[in-house]
Amino acid sequence: MTLDQxxxxxxxxxxxxxxxxxxxxxxxxxxxxxxxxxxxVQIVGMAHGLLFVAYILGALWLYRKLDWKFSTLMIICISSVLPLGPFYVEKKYL
Incomplete structure (x- = not known):
């Protein structure tokens, strides 16, 4: 899988x-x-939990691959617990 993918x-x-x-x-x-x-809540909560874990693991993976600053990683991780945070991350950092 390439970095772009x-x-x-x-x-x-x-x-x-x-x-x-x-x-x-x-x-x-x-x-x-x-x-x-x-x-x-049971259905959506489970899906959200799995996506949340995938999001954090993906952020850690890209932190290493894209050589982000630690502060960028922290912004991305904190954004995961804000209601519109992942959309901000998607537009600003990806």
């Missing part, structure tokens, strides 16, 4: 991680706590 893969992981986080916060959590329907 690795960056493209991380870009897609970043987008999907951001979407899953927004779905979890804006759809699944209200369904659970307002309408007493927790099923969506």
């Amino acid at each position: 690795q960056v493209k893969s991380f870009r897609w992981i970043s987008i999907f991680e951001g979407i899953s986080f927004l779905v979890l916060l804006l759809i699944a959590m209200p369904l659970k706590y307002i309408w007493n329907a927790p099923e969506m």
Whole structure:
């Protein structure tokens, strides 16, 4: 896999991680706590968790491959816990 393909893969992981986080916060959590329907949180939460782990591992991988500064890696990792953070990372750093 070339470096361009690795960056493209991380870009897609970043987008999907951001979407899953927004779905979890804006759809699944209200369904659970307002309408007493927790099923969506289980499904979306699992998907988001897997994407979150892939996002962090991908960031660590690209940190080494692209020779990012440590501060850049920290910004990317912190962005993973902000609702729109992965979209910011995708536009600014990829």
